[in-house]
Every structure is written in structure tokens, then in C-alpha cells.
């Protein structure tokens with residue numbers, strides 16, 4: 401653990417991408433990506449299908465290397481550190497979590513400490529780790545469900561359990577890949593509230609959330625990056641970035657953007673030249 405701690409820097413930005421490109425089968429998937437995410441910032445990556453959002457998130461999660469350019473995650477440069485060790489500092493919430501066995505919520509949360517999908521053989525949590533799992537389960541509104549098993553959980557409960565799983569390893573960077581996928585409106589709202597609460601319970605965590613839908617942005621989102629055909633079309637503080645013009649340009653369709661009580665709405669409409677109200 402001491403060795404793993406030493407590969408990251410507490411004072412570095414959570415993420416720094418310089419002139420990043422990613423090429424597959426001679427096809428550019430990402431080009432000219434520049435991005436800096438500081439501790440405590442909450443970014444959203446938005447863009448149409450195939451824009452490269454998941455590919456970008458994979459790099460931010462130390463899952464893949466860039467073809468060119470540099471990516472520093474928590475101060476550690478990809479290519480110079482062991483990705484597996486770096487990933488222990490990153491909480492990655494994937495709603496398509498490939499668990500098939502009947503682990504309890506508590507056991508699922510504890511797998512966040514081992515970085516495995518299932519419970520590893522010959523590994524047992526300490527009492528303190530079990531307490532920490534139970535505290536997070538409570539924090540995410542799942543108290544009383546600790547013993548419920550994965551196959552019996554609703555999609556919304558799974559989403560919240562996966563956030564608890566990501567948080568148990570005390571990551572400095574939290575990646576949320578379309579966390580509202582498959583949720584009904586009530587479950588989505590509960591999940592967004594949960595994510596908003598992290599801002600006060602875990603104020604130093606930086607987060608990146610990928611979504612297609614402006615309606616799925618938590619009110620705590622501070623910044624946005626718009627991606628189209630593998631290129632950034634706009635990025636910066638959310639108020640300046642999510643506008644009718646910028647979203648219409650990114651999605652190549654006239655879309656009217658409005659904001660009310662910190663939540664965003666997008667509707668087909670005429671692209672106007674003024675920023676979102």
C-alpha cells in the first residue's frame with residue numbers, strides 16, 4: 401500500500417491531458433484533447449453517440465494509454481507507472497457491472513477494496529473495513545439492505561451500491577459512466593441526489609460523469625466538456641459551456657438548452673445565439 405501511495409501526488413491536478421490522441425485501426429478516435437481537472441471539480445462529458453466519450457473516460461481511468469500526447473492521472477503519467485496500481489486510487493462506477501453471483505450489498509462494496517468483481521478467495525475484510533462498508537451503505541441510502549443480494553437489487557439500488565463500492569478505497573478521482581442508465585425517473589432523481597451529497601461528504605474528490613442527457617447532470621456539476629467526432633468542441637465552467645449554441649453545434653442539431661434550479665433541460669428547437677437562460 402505504501403508503494404502504491406507513492407505513485408500519486410496529492411498536490412497535482414486530478415487529471416492533466418496534453419495534446420492527446422487515440423487511434424484505432426488507423427482511424428482517429430480522439431484528437432487534440434487538452435483537459436485539466438482539479439481536486440473538488442465535478443466534470444460532465446457530453447456528446448453524441450460515437451463521439452469518443454467512453455474512450456476518453458477509459459484513459460482518465462488508467463485503462464488505456466493514449467496513442468500520442470501525455471495523460472497524467474493524480475500526477476502519475478500513463479506509460480511510466482503501473483496502471484493496475486494507479487487504478488486503486490480511482491473509483492470507477494460502471495452500471496454494467498458484470499457481477500453474476502449472489503453477493504450481498506456489503507460484500508459488493510467490499511470488493512472495492514480488492515478491485516475484483518467477485519469476492520476473492522482467501523481474503524477477508526478487517527472489522528474496520530466492514531464498518532467502513534456499512535457507513536458507506538448508510539450514506540448512500542441503502543441502510544437496512546446490507547444483506548440484500550445483488551440479483552435481488554433494483555437497478556437504482558445497484559447504482560448506489562456501486563458508488564459505495566467505488567468510495568470504499570478512498571479514491572481521489574471518481575468516474576461515473578452513464579450512471580443513470582436504465583433508471584426510472586424516481587430512481588434517477590435519488591441517484592442524482594446521492595451524487596450531489598458527495599460534494600459535502602467527500603469535498604476533495606474530483607469526478608467525471610459521462611452522459612448523453614443534460615437532464616442527468618447532478619446540480620453539483622461544476623464543469624462540462626463537449627465532445628464531437630473525437631474532438632473537444634467546448635469546455636469550461638458549466639454555465640459558460642452548456643449553451644443552446646454549443647450543444648446545438650456539438651450534437652449537430654438545433655437544441656434549446658435551459659437551466660432551472662441547477663438542473664438542465666434540452667429540447668429540440670431553433671439554435672439561438674444567446675447563452676442558456
Ligand SMILES: Nc1ncnc2c1ncn2[C@@H]1O[C@H](COP(=O)(O)OP(=O)(O)OP(=O)(O)O)[C@@H](O)[C@H]1O
Pocket residue numbers: 424425429447448449450451452453454455456612
Ligand atoms: N477498440 C476499438 N477499436 C476500433 N474502434 C473503436 C474502439 N473503441 C471505440 N471505437 C470507435 O471509436 C468511436 C468512439 O467510441 P466511444 O465508445 O468512445 O464513443 P461514445 O461517445 O462513448 O459513444 P456512445 O455514446 O455510443 O457510448 C466509435 O466510432 C467506436 O466505434
